[in-house]
Amino acid sequence: MVRQRNSRVTAPAERALLWVEDHLRWFLTLPALVLLVAFFAYPIGRALYLSVYSFGTTGRSFVGVENYIAILTKGAFWDSLWITAKFMILAVTLEVSLGIAIAFVLNSRVRFRGLVQTIGIVPLVISPTVVALLWQLLYQNGGVLDFLVGPLTGGPVPWLSSPDVALWALVIPDVWQMTPLVTLIVLAGLQSVPDHVREAAVMDGAGRLRRLVDVTLPYVRELIVLVVILRVVGTMRVFAKVFVLTRGGPAGSTNVVSMKLYREAFRYGNYGRASTMALLLLVFALLITYAFAKISEVEF
């Protein structure tokens, strides 16, 4: 440390200040780290502990790995994972393809581009709870959506009461809310393509679509990977929309993994089972984070 210190005897308060100065790096980071340990590491440790117990009306009893065996061999957990996967695949595919398409459209000669971008922010910042309500209102029997699609389907659609339709009734609000995220991110990437690169490609006689595929796409490829990962993570944790619109029904057709865990813990009081499922979910999440870190070459 280059700073010069006063050599005379210092008052206790001043000495304390100097001590803080010397250890400033820990004072800066430790509070945040303590909070993170308390709210991430400790609960995960606690989940490990809970996962070897069974909770019944008479209290809890030690069951060892029984919860793990029960969950991995019975279908219910896998069913909820499969429903989550279906939701994820449908929503992410639609969001990413529509989002990219709209980004390319907006990147061409469109007036009021700034205004359209600003409007794209609106769904992103609205609470998923409110988004679910917006759509529940539109799904009302004889409501706006029935009025619009009625001529095509020949009558009101049982949006939230048919097991065949309900998952789509969750996908649509998610697509509505998150497509603009893809659009805004990809558009930001498209606008960062330097003019001279584009001009050079024109000089070389590359056609419009060749320019798009060979010149523009490399600039946004990383962003597209990023946004896919963000949406995979986002759809994996979907909860509010399911909670408001279907509560996992009808007939369990929208019982995504968050909902499954919620019910296991807070409806059936089976914290052991729920913790075990949570830990299995954690493994999936870590794999995805690792993939993200590899792809985006995380460094600080």
Place this chain on the structure above:
Amino acid sequence: MATENRPTGGLRRSLLRRTEWCYDRLDEYGLLPGLTHGIALVFVLWTMFPVYWMVSGSLRTRRDLLATPPQWLPSTLTVENYVQLFAQRPQFYDYLFNSVVVTAGATLLAVALGTAATYGFVQYDYPFDLGRFHLPFTILATRFLPPIVTVIPLYRIFDATSLLNTKFGLVLAYAAFNVPFVVWMMKGFFAELPDSIVEAAIMDGHTEIGAFLKVVVPMVRPGLIAATIFTIINAWNDLLFAVILTSDTSAQTLPVALATFKTAYVIEWELLTAAGTIAMAPVLLFAFLVREKLLRGFTMGAVK
């Protein structure tokens, strides 16, 4: 056309050429601007309509709102629904108050701790490469964790430490979950500062704490504002933590009230649209204040 000079072959190439041909014809007949503006218009209508429907619904009578066929424009405007909402459900004052307190507390805590930690990682060296990679990576991993994983054991922990159903417990939980956002958002702002700033400040007679608080913090103010507003939005909008960790009006927030609004067989849509509009308005206002910086938050700093 230039591409015709090249050797042709492959489905991809011929598809590419055909699409390009269509594109050129559209361009030639001057239809391209019409098409792009048409798509942009559809996007705007599709995005704004549900929001319009709820906001306008909150200003209409129930009959008008739920009419078949739909009444696209309200026939009369009234604030009666808002009056009725608070008259019939006075606990809405509590929900609103809880939301404001919890959001403000969590945001202050998350931004303060997150900013300090980020500065530490960027400015100082830590043993075992902690600051360069391991801690930031761990912090990133928490962002990717589905919150349901920690919230179930957290319920048991809160139960044992009597934090359950308190605003303070919710403040801590939201702060912890937003610190990763703040760290990754601020990281970019700190990295953009010139290296010599801190040295120069210390030469000028600042202590290291003083250099951080009086010189560095003011320089990253745009980042602080963006991180603050992003945290406000996250905390204000959350349902999962609030629905699990709170159980009555002493700590329940607006999203919980909205999600559990339909108690009877009928949904009182005229009141629910008013409540939804109240929940939506502040975040929209805040979001527009920082709309350029908001993408950084959503992408963990990947988009500048």
